[in-house]
Amino acid sequence: MVPKRIANKRTVAEALDNFRWTRDIHGEATPAMIGQVLQLCNIMLDIHLQLGVQDTHTWRLSPSGQYTAQSAYRALFQGSTSFDPWERIWRSWAPGKCRFFLWLVAHNRCWMADRLARRNMPHPNLCPLCDQEEETINHLLSSCVFTRQFWFYLLQRIGLGSLAPQPSNDNFEQWWWNISSSVGTSQESGLNSLIILGAWVIWRHRNDCVFNGASPSLPTALLMAGDEARLWSMAGAKGLSLVTRHDPTG
Ligand SMILES: [Zn+2]
Structure with a gap:
């Protein structure tokens, strides 16, 4: 005044x-x-x-x-909010389409059964991979019994099978954050790329089952992961050579 x-x-x-x-x-x-x-x-x-x-x-x-x-x-950043998964997603070696998929996952924007049900749209009653529980993105990518086996075999190729999600890991982001911070910095970016690759393969396999009449198959999903890893590795993905080297099928 x-x-x-x-x-x-x-x-x-x-x-x-x-x-x-x-x-x-x-x-x-x-x-x-x-x-x-x-x-x-x-x-x-x-x-x-x-x-x-x-x-x-x-x-x-x-x-x-x-x-x-x-x-x-x-x-400059006072009062701004930080969003934890950004670094793991965007600072990894992975094709853009896969990183965008993980970005949608982090924001819970994938059209899973729970999301479709909330909008009264047609949706599968149970997860198409295990046929046991409601399909949510966290179930599909971490706690599903099919997915847990998939992660175990995929991570075992780099000697990290023990990091596979347990039935109690019902939050994909949390599980990813935990295992990503439990390995050393030399392994971290390779592991993050592998998690993105694995999540992408699970998503594609799930879509094959929902839209193309495929049946859930662990060997098929692991084969797809191995093929993807080889392609990523040839295209310059750092850290993934570990996966392809230990790949028994290659
Ligand atoms: Zn399931």
Whole structure:
């Protein structure tokens, strides 16, 4: 409520002098405004400028008060939200279509039975791969009994069969995050590519069963994974050579 022509010129020292800042306030006095002024008066009572002491700049975005480019850069992201899976998806070696699929998975945007049912659209009553439980994306990619066996055999090729999901792993993202952070950085990007590849193969196999009349088959799915891995590896996928090297069918 201080007019700009005054606020732009007034120094702190001038404003503090004999509560001059209160006389700079213009406009209609509302109860809320009077309350704020009184509150501010109380705070200002304790502030005394020291004569002869030079002003200093304080950068409030770092604890030391010193400006750093890092703190300024971080400030750009204050209040923004981070979305954990982005790094594992986009910083992996995988074809764009597969990364987009995983991005949809992370946002639960795949047209699975649960999603179709919520919209009263035709949908399979039970998971087409195991015929035991309702089909959700988390079931399809981690807790389904078919899928768990698939992950076990796929991960076993790089000696990581023990990382395959357990019946209790009913959240694909969580399982992926857990195993991705349990291996060293040298294995991490290769493992992330392999998880994307595996999820993509499960998805395609599931679509073959739903739309093309195929029957769920572990050997078929694993063969498809091996073929994909060889193609990815030939195209330059780092870390996947481990999979193809241990592939008993190749
Ligand atoms: Zn299932």
